[in-house]
Amino acid sequence: MPNNHPRILIYSHDSFGLGHLRRCRAIAHSMVGAMDTLSVIILSGSPIIGSFDFRSRVDFVRVPGVIKLRDGAYSSHSLSLGIEEMLRLRASIIEHTADVFDPDIVIVDKEPLGLRGEVQPTLEMLKERRCRLVLGLRDVMDDPASLADEWERKHAVAALEELYDEIWVYGKAEVHDPLEGVCVPDGVRDKMLYTGYLKRELPNGDSTAELNPFDEEPFILVTPGGGGDGMELVDWVLRAYEAHERPLFPALVVLGPFMPTEKQAEFKARAEALRDVHVIRFTPVIEKLMNEATAIVGMGGYNIFCEILSFDKPTLLVPRVVPRREQAIRARKAEAAGLLTCLPIDDYPNVERMVDALAELPERQPPSAAGFDELLCGLETINARTEEILSHRKTRMPHYSRLSLVR
Structure with a gap:
C-alpha cells in the first residue's frame, strides 16, 4: 500500500x-x-x-x-x-x-x-x-x-x-x-x-528540585558541556570559591558525562569542603537548571550559545582553543556584540581574574539587552x-x- x-x-x-x-x-x-x-x-x-x-x-x-x-x-x-x-x-x-x-x-x-x-x-x-x-x-x-x-x-x-x-x-x-x-x-x-x-525549550516532566540544592536562592550554573575537555574550567571556578576573596553567588556545577572519573571524584571532594558549591555529574534536562539559574558559566560550544540566548541569562564563557578554535571565534564575536563576557583560557589559573568575573557576572546584562532580534x-x-x-x-x-x- x-x-x-x-x-x-x-x-x-x-x-x-x-x-x-x-x-x-x-x-x-x-x-x-x-x-x-x-x-x-x-x-x-x-x-x-x-x-x-x-x-x-x-x-x-x-x-x-x-x-x-x-x-x-x-x-x-x-x-x-x-x-x-x-x-x-x-x-x-x-x-x-x-x-x-x-x-x-x-x-x-x-x-x-x-x-x-x-x-x-x-x-x-x-x-x-x-x-x-x-x-x-x-x-x-x-x-x-x-x-x-x-x-x-x-x-x-x-x-x-x-x-x-x-x-x-x-x-x-x-x-x-x-x-x-x-x-x-x-x-x-x-x-x-x-x-x-x-x-531551546524547557523539557516536559518533573522539576529539578532534586538537582538544585539551593532552593529559592540565586545561583550560578557552571557547565562544561560533555565535560571531556572542561577540566580547566571547573578547576578554575573551584579555585575562585576556595580563595574566599569576594562574596560569590552559590555555584551548581554539572561536570558532564565524559569527564574522566578520577577528575569527577576530585572535583566532588573539593566541592564538599565548600558551603556554597554543589557538584552533580550529569542531567539530560539541563535546560531546566539554566532556566532557574541567575547566570551561566560555560565554554562556548554551539549548544550553550543557543541556550543562553533562549533562556536570556548573563553569561561568562571560557572557550577552548584546541583542537579547534570554533569556540573562541564564536565567543569573541558574541562578546563584541554585547551578548556575553569572556575569559581567555590563556589566563588560567589566574584566580583573581575568575573571582572578579564571577562576582560581576550576576549584575551583567542578559543577551536580550544587546538588541538583536530574530537570532x-x-x-x-x-x-x-x-x-x-x-x-x-x-x-x-x-x-x-x-x-x-x-x-
Missing part, C-alpha cells in the same frame, strides 16, 4: 561530547511537533543517547562508538575491534538502516561524508532514489585555514558539489560564514540556507523548508530493500 507518512533520517557521527546529539534531537523534536505524520530516526554513536527522552515519532539507532585519541587517530570505544573493522560495521548499520527506513530527507550533521567517509555509500544509494540530501552546519566550524586543510583532506567540497542538494547553516550570515576561507564554487554557495540559531528563528526556518520539500514529494510506494528478511 502507498504510505503518505514522510520520514527523515538524521546522521550524527560523534561518539564523544553532547553537542551534535543535542542539536539533532532539538531539530527532530521541533520537526515532529510541526508535522503530525512525520517520523524521524537519529543515527548516532553517542554512548549516552539512551539517557535522553524522545518525543513520539522520534527514535534512534545507535551505531557502535569510537573515540578520538590525542594523536587524532580513532579507536573503538568499547568493542575489541580494530578501527577498520569498526568502521565497516558502522557503515553497514548506517546503510542498512537507511535502506529499510527509506527516508524522504537525510540531514547529515557537520561531517559531509561522515566519520572517515562511512556515510558516503549511504548518500550515494539515497541520491539514486531522489532522496533530498541536506548537510547541516553550525555557525562556526573552525578557523579558516584549518577548515580548508581539513576539508581538502576529506574531499568535502566535492561532496557538497556532487551529493548534497542543500546546506543548512544553523546561524546568521551577518554573524559568521562557516565556510570562510574555503574555496567553494558559486553553486555550493547557492545551496546554503542560513536558518538562524536553534531555540533564534532556526527551528521555524527548518520546519518551513522541510514542509516545502515534503510538499513536492510523490506518494510513497513500498520499497523493497536490499536486505533479506529474517525468517
